[in-house]
Amino acid sequence: MRRDELFGPLNDKSAKIMLLGSGELGKEIIIEAMRLGIETIAVDRYENAPGQQVAHRAYTGNMKDPLFLKGIVEKEKPDAIIPEIEAINLDVLFELEKCGFNVIPNAAATHAAMQRERIRELISKKAGVPTSKYLYADTLDELKDACEKLGYPCWVKAIMSSSGQGSMFVESEADIKKAFDNSRARARGSGERMIVEEHIPFDIEVTELAVRHYDGNGHIVTSFPKPVGHYQIDGDYHSSWQCAEVSESVEREIYRTAEKITSALGGVGLFGCELFVKDGKVYGNECSPRPHDTGMVTLATHQATLSECGLHVRAVCGLPVPSVKQSGFNVILPVKNGASHVILSPCEGSHPVMRNLWQALGNDVSFFAFGKPDAHFGRRMGLVVALDDDVGKAKVKAERAAHMIEMRTSQQGWAGQHDRKFHLL
């Protein structure tokens, strides 16, 4: 609902949001809510998750457990329930929504987005957006069949997994068994099924951070930050930049495509629509009904308080989302172009330490250390964003800073981090 009044936090009329999952994105959502005087509750499966450290109140528990989830919602009675992760009891979300709780963007979208089969069907059938060809497989034989039909190379992905885990690029029949085992091993929950996707050798992969929000008349409209380009390593986001290098006509097609997908999902909030661009044509891939990893570049490219996380809070709370009109679209302009680069843990253990900060941060980069209490190999522990009118220069600057940082834990030392692989230098 359009909201024209805000009570301060910590009284019985405060606007109150509850984050289900409180990682690095949840932390920034909470920071932006705090800056608006909105009361914040952070829930995660482990103590001292990034968002829990900044929120007014925190709860730790298993969000798959109906008693735990219902208990905290009924105790706190939040104005908005914001799922940040996928390991949430969906039946409870639907039930809470039926009882009048405001699930962001809604329980059905959360349900659709947590599983590759459902979101693919929604993008392709309900939204009518072109996708790469795809087939499903439940057994090794079905998988072989599907790969043969779609041709090599192709992608094999667990239908339920997050952040690229359980995804594999299959170059020939020889890779199928490994892809099958990997998908089974990394799948989350009961989703044993896998999806096989045709490989489109795309020109660029973009995320469109479309925001569905109220306008001055109380109608839901869509506004569009400039497309974010990104690349992945091992199926997980490694660097992203804004603005993506696309032509004006492709940009408009990206907005049109994102509008179709997000309308099919419904509700209000910011969505991360993952799209491919090939020969001027835009394909739908996935869509998260919440701020997106690759969108963290907007923490520095967008105006303060209006990053993807800030925009999400504005939309969720019914506050205005400012934009300018460009070719008939509501476009949210960055203040300056820039690039983000992840800082991944090269080690395992507790009490992670980062070093080499002077080499890394000597340039004017924005540096975020998420403050996670434990490191795992490949876990995202921090982020660097560099700004530059020339996006190519920003990419190099961000990569240089991020790759300079070394990490150790109480269990594992600094060894073996001197041979830094740079992708752009």
Next chain:
Amino acid sequence: MRRDELFGPLNDKSAKIMLLGSGELGKEIIIEAMRLGIETIAVDRYENAPGQQVAHRAYTGNMKDPLFLKGIVEKEKPDAIIPEIEAINLDVLFELEKCGFNVIPNAAATHAAMQRERIRELISKKAGVPTSKYLYADTLDELKDACEKLGYPCWVKAIMSSSGQGSMFVESEADIKKAFDNSRARARGSGERMIVEEHIPFDIEVTELAVRHYDGNGHIVTSFPKPVGHYQIDGDYHSSWQCAEVSESVEREIYRTAEKITSALGGVGLFGCELFVKDGKVYGNECSPRPHDTGMVTLATHQATLSECGLHVRAVCGLPVPSVKQSGFNVILPVKNGASHVILSPCEGSHPVMRNLWQALGNDVSFFAFGKPDAHFGRRMGLVVALDDDVGKAKVKAERAAHMIEMRTSQQGWAGQHDRKFHLL
């Protein structure tokens, strides 16, 4: 000390900062520390102060009380003690410093800055910076004498007060009694003395947010954000903007002057040097050894994580402060020009509510609601920052948004706020 390693928060080797006073500036300092994975402790005299809402831990009590202050410092053993307000027991600060605690920038600077006589003497005598002429007075007769000597108009200020309280512009002998009573009534602590200052009809009043920080070799150097222009109403900051409209030669003189003042104060951190410019000459006025109210414009003009509060955290924790060389100075460039405008309470009471958010926030302004639990007449409750290459347009945009916002409390209604005075429109 230059710091090249950072432990995450909440373990026994974490970098830990303690804010003594946790208002809107403390809140942003804590947010930036949180983004670096630094552990944060917020102390204030009342519960749920803005900074306490985001910090890892909070304490509430009287910082004038030696037992309370010593107790929390000895319990928490912070790596840096950051005074944000002036109502702190100075004897305890000196004692803690002697015991090896790191007071920012140091106890002597905190002592000097909390009283107009001491900071004026430091600026004028120790730093050798020109100031307006000034005299002191303890009685009404001495005050009359001083005003006669300096000539009318002049300023009468309590030597101990904050944010312009207890200051009065004296146009003729007829105002002296009122100024005397006002100074006595609004003075803080035991400071009954007042300072009489010559009125310089300055061309512009600026704040130079000089940062003293370690360089790569472990030496303390000074870096300079672009000067911030501002104006006051009733002795309190009302709007500020960056960059201030000064010539290049004045800009260099501002840096030189700020360097003299901050070197005289010593230590590391960001300082708010209040300076006057008249006919190309720069005069020292006051200096806060911490982020400055008027510097809040940098929350949006500077790159994310490098606002005045972010720079303070970087300097305090021994992390790099990036800059570029301009005419021999380390200059910290804004990403874009902009203007801030305060949102002041027009009413008294608890549970403050803001409305008219749609009119106020429809444009692309950054909006900060500090989340203070109580409102007092004239209390700063929020802030708007607008960006525009043309600083004049940014000022108008920020004022328009800030003045649109109406407030009420549980005790007082909306009435009487429709007649909005605009200063620029």
